[in-house]
Amino acid sequence: MEEGNNNSIEVPFHFLCPISLQLMRDPVTVSTGITYDRENIERWLFTCKNTTCPVTKQSLLVSADLTPNHTLRRLIQSWCTLNAFERIPTPKSPIDKTQIVKLLDEAKSFPNKHNQCLARLRSIACQSERNKNCLEEAGAIEFLISLMKKKKKKSEPSSTTALETAIEVLFHFKGSETRLRNLMKEEDSDVVIESLVRVLKCGNNKSRAHATILLDSLLEVADPIQLVSLKTELFREVVNVLRDHHKISQQASKAALKLLVETTPWGRNRIKAVDGGAVSTSIELLLGSFERRGCELIMTLLEQLCGCAEGRAELLKHGAGVAVVSKKILRVSHLANEKAVRILSSISRSSANSRVLNEMSQVGVVAKLCLVLQVETSFKTKEKAKEVLKLHSRVWKNSSCIPPHLLSSYPS
Numbered sequence: 001m002e003e004g005n006n007n008s009i010e011v012p013f014h015f016l017c018p019i020s021l022q023l024m025r026d027p028v029t030v031s032t033g034i035t036y037d038r039e040n041i042e043r044w045l046f047t048c049k050n051t052t053c054p055v056t057k058q059s060l061l062v063s064a065d066l067t068p069n070h071t072l073r074r075l076i077q078s079w080c081t082l083n084a085f086e087r088i089p090t091p092k093s094p095i096d097k098t099q100i101v102k103l104l105d106e107a108k109s110f111p112n113k114h115n116q117c118l119a120r121l122r123s124i125a126c127q128s129e130r131n132k133n134c135l136e137e138a139g140a141i142e143f144l145i146s147l148m149k150k151k152k153k154k155s156e157p158s159s160t161t162a163l164e165t166a167i168e169v170l171f172h173f174k175g176s177e178t179r180l181r182n183l184m185k186e187e188d189s190d191v192v193i194e195s196l197v198r199v200l201k202c203g204n205n206k207s208r209a210h211a212t213i214l215l216d217s218l219l220e221v222a223d224p225i226q227l228v229s230l231k232t233e234l235f236r237e238v239v240n241v242l243r244d245h246h247k248i249s250q251q252a253s254k255a256a257l258k259l260l261v262e263t264t265p266w267g268r269n270r271i272k273a274v275d276g277g278a279v280s281t282s283i284e285l286l287l288g289s290f291e292r293r294g295c296e297l298i299m300t301l302l303e304q305l306c307g308c309a310e311g312r313a314e315l316l317k318h319g320a321g322v323a324v325v326s327k328k329i330l331r332v333s334h335l336a337n338e339k340a341v342r343i344l345s346s347i348s349r350s351s352a353n354s355r356v357l358n359e360m361s362q363v364g365v366v367a368k369l370c371l372v373l374q375v376e377t378s379f380k381t382k383e384k385a386k387e388v389l390k391l392h393s394r395v396w397k398n399s400s401c402i403p404p405h406l407l408s409s410y411p412s
Helices: 038-047 070-081 098-108 110-125 127-140 140-151 155-170 177-183 185-201 205-220 225-228 232-243 249-262 269-275 278-287 292-305 309-317 321-328 334-349 352-360 365-374 379-391
Strands: 003-004 005-008 027-029 036-039
Touching: 005 038, 027 038, 027 070, 027 127, 036 038, 036 140, 038 185, 098 110, 098 127, 098 140, 098 334, 110 127, 110 140, 110 155, 127 140, 140 155, 140 177, 140 278, 140 292, 155 185, 155 205, 155 269, 177 185, 185 205, 185 232, 205 232, 205 249, 205 334, 225 309, 249 269, 269 278, 269 292, 269 309, 269 365, 278 292, 278 309, 278 321, 292 309, 292 334, 309 321, 321 352, 321 365, 334 352, 334 365, 334 379, 352 365
Parallel strands: none
Antiparallel strands: 003 005, 027 036
8 A cells, every 4th residue: 555645545566566565666577577676676686696586486597687667667657647646757777887888988098087987986886786786897896996006195185085985986895795805806905905094094084984894894804914914004093983983983983893803813913903092092982881782892802902911001001991891890791791801811910010909909800800700690701700819819808899798709
């Protein structure tokens, strides 16, 4: 049923898309003879990666062969007019590979048209998965990378603007692992990463968000040799995205945290991240209001960074470092509990001088670890908490930092 002018009107069934039962706006017929709305069938074929007709279940030999059903479209338009529905406009013909090749050739021949071409490519990529396939087949990705190489050493504003637009186009390709792997081919990966870092540094907040999310997607499929060769500048700019999280999208902030979590275990990346300010920024984020998943990512990152002496030193240098880690125990999730206890374990094992042990008792770490032994947490977390308490029992066991009702929990 569809509603128009506040009256219930019966819509002819053959005007509805078989997939969504919504009024078709751009009816197209597939090779099995069934007609669908273009947007719905393209989502079925290109986004969901199906290769069969939704109704007949027959294989579609040429999944992109969608024939416009002009007769049905005209009937739907006439019906809308007669029944006081907003008339569905005649759809534009979909873009094809030949048109994109012509656009790219024009941009290659006339460098002054780069920005115009990029804007058109962005518009095409935004429209559908089918368009992304056409762009890829026409060589748009290779064109974008070649453009990045040309803009690499230029510092004028127009160069940065072109890079921002190029990266926004590439951003729309991030859903395909195959495309991402093609972008990270060894001969092109340095150019792509350097361009993304440049936009992180000089771009506007929208472009920085696109660059962060794309960078995270690319590094997920990168080879180990590419991960160990990442530069400190990359980590510094990703950390800056986290510092500006209130200006940039939540999606980009999570992508930045995820990127740091995924890359810091490789090579000397932990030290590079620490040098880039990751520890102090993570602590500041924990002091603010961050939702559960974000908090878990921050705790995971801090655990990895505290695996090196530089990371532990930065956490201890921050006045709220130990306190905020302790505070998050039993307040977020089992995963956050585990990561927090492991952070405290790293500190108590490797950096436990008298000042640190005194701070841990003053800010409630010892009492919180005793509480962990009493409540329902994972076995590993309990065991790790018990190890920390046993390790420094001579200093802590008879201390006034433990409330009387928790003394019985202190392991012997």
